[in-house]
Amino acid sequence: MVPALFFFRGISLRVHQRAGRWDDGRQEPKSAFRAVGEMGSSGLAGCSVVPACAPEGPGWLQRHLLSGEFDQLRNFTIFESNFVQVTRFGEVANKVTMGVAASSPALELPDLLLLAGPTKEDGCPQLLGLFPLQFVQLFIHDESRQQLKVKFCTGRAFYLQLRAPAETRALEFSKWVRLLYRLRFHGQGAVPFTQEEWGDEDWDEETDLEDQERDWRDQLQAREARLDPQTSELWGL
Amino acid sequence: MTYSYLFKYIIIGDTGVGKSCLLLQFTDKRFQPVHDLTIGVEFGARMVNIDGKQIKLQIWDTAGQESFRSITRSYYRGAAGALLVYDITRRETFNHLTSWLEDARQHSSSNMVIMLIGNKSDLESRRDVKREEGEAFAREHGLIFMETSAKTACNVEEAFINTAKEIYRKIQQGLFDVHNEANGIKIGPQQSISTSAGPGACQRNIRDTGSDSGCC
Ligand SMILES: Nc1nc2c(ncn2[C@@H]2O[C@H](COP(=O)(O)OP(=O)(O)OP(=O)(O)O)[C@@H](O)[C@H]2O)c(=O)[nH]1
Numbered sequence A: 001m002v003p004a005l006f007f008f009r010g011i012s013l014r015v016h017q018r019a020g021r022w023d024d025g026r027q028e029p030k031s032a033f034r035a036v037g038e039m040g041s042s043g044l045a046g047c048s049v050v051p052a053c054a055p056e057g058p059g060w061l062q063r064h065l066l067s068g069e070f071d072q073l074r075n076f077t078i079f080e081s082n083f084v085q086v087t088r089f090g091e092v093a094n095k096v097t098m099g100v101a102a103s104s105p106a107l108e109l110p111d112l113l114l115l116a117g118p119t120k121e122d123g124c125p126q127l128l129g130l131f132p133l134q135f136v137q138l139f140i141h142d143e144s145r146q147q148l149k150v151k152f153c154t155g156r157a158f159y160l161q162l163r164a165p166a167e168t169r170a171l172e173f174s175k176w177v178r179l180l181y182r183l184r185f186h187g188q189g190a191v192p193f194t195q196e197e198w199g200d201e202d203w204d205e206e207t208d209l210e211d212q213e214r215d216w217r218d219q220l221q222a223r224e225a226r227l228d229p230q231t232s233e234l235w236g237l
Numbered sequence B: 001m002t003y004s005y006l007f008k009y010i011i012i013g014d015t016g017v018g019k020s021c022l023l024l025q026f027t028d029k030r031f032q033p034v035h036d037l038t039i040g041v042e043f044g045a046r047m048v049n050i051d052g053k054q055i056k057l058q059i060w061d062t063a064g065q066e067s068f069r070s071i072t073r074s075y076y077r078g079a080a081g082a083l084l085v086y087d088i089t090r091r092e093t094f095n096h097l098t099s100w101l102e103d104a105r106q107h108s109s110s111n112m113v114i115m116l117i118g119n120k121s122d123l124e125s126r127r128d129v130k131r132e133e134g135e136a137f138a139r140e141h142g143l144i145f146m147e148t149s150a151k152t153a154c155n156v157e158e159a160f161i162n163t164a165k166e167i168y169r170k171i172q173q174g175l176f177d178v179h180n181e182a183n184g185i186k187i188g189p190q191q192s193i194s195t196s197a198g199p200g201a202c203q204r205n206i207r208d209t210g211s212d213s214g215c216c
């Protein structure tokens, strides 16, 4: 059984009951994180990172990969944002950076999802997982609060709320929305979708996996195209 | 944090054998009773001390399920160490070892140190693979062998650390070119080869990589 609140084994969900509810989308929650260091420049003493929300230039995750500990992932171009993990009802838990990357420049769309978070010890960036996007679904959970739902084909799901400066937050969220439309409807007409249209049971059967993998391979072949790296770099987001 | 070396490890083996649990026990000293299928790669990191040197283990816990395997295989490249895991209560996980080993050898450096792990040693009453069989397989294929329990933590530290000791020993013997990134070893920031261990450096603490502490 999948617990209702859940993220990663390595970083267990820490919900702080006293953290204020997120009733004002424009305000950052205060003192919600005890064990997890601030991800912004202020809280990362000793780590040379900048917040990923900087509109241009490499984000936190990209810089982490560029730092050289991950050879194979170093050359990925990543579209990423900072989030906080929230419960279904909006209570704040961990800080998470989520990004998508293409494992090959020949891909027209990203095929990998990357998750990272600050370590418990010193708040320095740590890559937590790398997941083929074919096994992950992204949904808009709450548009007004800029929340996404990330669901793995195994049934694991969690909710992420965008963290970005108020001025750029809406724009940044719209890029994620565009991305998840494109991932879902690439090559099809753009049909508006909501979470309800995707039964939660969609991926609960393990036997579906092979079918899905086959479907995906077909799609992938259709997708692959030699694109001008300039235009494909961030998938036109 | 500074370190002398960084070693990349991969953890491979059939689904459900306890790869993610071994990692979690090693990095967080926790046990997870629920099987959350890994769908890609999950990462863990921990510092260990080998012969007075700080070594960072960067661990890639891969998915064992067949549907995910073709993708995760590509991430074996550049690993210095591999934990190849089977479940002592499920013989089929032992029978599949040859195929995992072939995969690992095909997709990574020939110098990679491989530790064979018979996990779930706490379930002695349900044992389906004899310890001697694990030992024999390891001997035949040139692997280090241990039985572990991710549940009781028995031998978990030893499995990760003995693998690191063996890699370190190979570095000292000059068998690993630490400047070749394909070997899964990096020299830590602000370290140069002259200040880190080279051939002939002290080997006091490196011994008995194949034995375990006897708790299993
Ligand atoms: N009794 C016992 N159970 C264990 C042990 N290690 C793992 N388990 C259980 O075995 C199941 C699978 O463990 P995981 O670590 O998720 O398996 P995995 O190898 O990562 O599987 P995949 O991610 O699908 O490849 C879980 O229910 C664990 O609780 C152990 O040492 N003893």
Ligand SMILES: [Mg+2]
Pocket (backbone or CB within 6 Å): B019, B020, B021, B036, B037, B038, B061, B062, B063, B064
């Ligand atoms: Mg796993």
